[in-house]
Amino acid sequence: MGADQTASNRMTEAGRSWLTVRVAMPDDAATVSHILSAASAHLRRKGYEVWSEPEVSETTVAPHVRDGLYYIGFEGAEAVGVFRLELRDPVFWPEMPDGSSAYLHKLAVLPSQQGRGRAHALLRHAVGIARTRGLRFLRLDCMGGRPKLRAVYEGFGFRHHSQKMLGAQVFDRFELAVDAADSVS
Numbered sequence: 001m002g003a004d005q006t007a008s009n010r011m012t013e014a015g016r017s018w019l020t021v022r023v024a025m026p027d028d029a030a031t032v033s034h035i036l037s038a039a040s041a042h043l044r045r046k047g048y049e050v051w052s053e054p055e056v057s058e059t060t061v062a063p064h065v066r067d068g069l070y071y072i073g074f075e076g077a078e079a080v081g082v083f084r085l086e087l088r089d090p091v092f093w094p095e096m097p098d099g100s101s102a103y104l105h106k107l108a109v110l111p112s113q114q115g116r117g118r119a120h121a122l123l124r125h126a127v128g129i130a131r132t133r134g135l136r137f138l139r140l141d142c143m144g145g146r147p148k149l150r151a152v153y154e155g156f157g158f159r160h161h162s163q164k165m166l167g168a169q170v171f172d173r174f175e176l177a178v179d180a181a182d183s184v185s
Contacts, residue, residue, distance in 0.1 A: 019080070019118065021125040024070035028079075029062040032070050035082045036061065039108035048146065051106070071129075073109075073122050081109040081118045085126055087133075092141040092164055092173060101137040101175075102130040123156050130178045137175045144170035 024032055036056035043050045054060060064070055064084055073081040089096070089103035104126050109118040130138045142149050144163060150172060154160070158174040165171075 019073040019075055019121045019125075021071050021073045021122065023068050024065045024072045024082070026062070026066050028070070028072060029058050029065045031072065031079050032061050032065055032082050033058040035072075035079060035110055036106060036108050038110055042111040042114075050143070056106075070106075071122070071125065073118065073125070075113070075118075079110075080113040081107070081122050083107040083122050083126060085129060087135075089139070089141075091166070092171060093139055096139070100135065101139045102126065102133065102135050104138060104140040107140075119152060120156055127176065127178060136178055138178055139173065139175045141171045141173045144172050146172075150174075 033056055036051060037053065040051045040053075040056055061070065069084045069086055071083055071085065072079050084105040086103045086105065087101075088098060089101075089105075093101070093103060104123075107119060107122055109122070127138055138158075139161070140153065140158070141164065142153070150160070153174050156176070157180070158176045161173045161175045163170050163172055
């Protein structure tokens with residue numbers, strides 16, 4: 001874990017505050033689930049379907065937490081955001097060669113902490129992890145038809161790569177060249 005541990009302990013500036021980001025530990029599964037559930041419920045109230053309750057339940061996220069895929073961002077002692085980072089994504093990015101990219105999933109910030117640069121701080125940290133691992137790209141996907149979310153990613157420096165259909169749902173795919181991300185990390 002050497003280089004990853006260094007990246008995980010790094011503090012990331014978020015506007016006027018700092019977030020400490022670390023790998024979620026097995027006993028953090030409830031915290032990860034809580035943040036994902038709160039963010040999902042908040043978006044649902046605004047008319048956006050993101051993740052189902054079973055999809056973000058503690059039972060569902062616990063194996064990913066145990067595998068070291070989730071990261072938690074803290075302001076002081078308060079967990080305020082999470083993301084999952086994987087090295088393969090055969091569902092959304094099957095054509096990409098192994099070892100070229102990190103794939104960001106389930107980026108979420110507590111509703112009470114949104115609008116304060118927390119998402120960008122978590123994104124900067126994900127870029128740092130990808131760079132530490134020697135990967136060329138940070139890639140992500142999101143449901144199509146989400147202009148505000150798209151603006152967040154494009155405002156950070158991601159470029160729209162393509163769309164992908166899964167069943168009847170359109171997903172937008174975004175990528176960020178890690179070596180070009182010096183201004184954001």
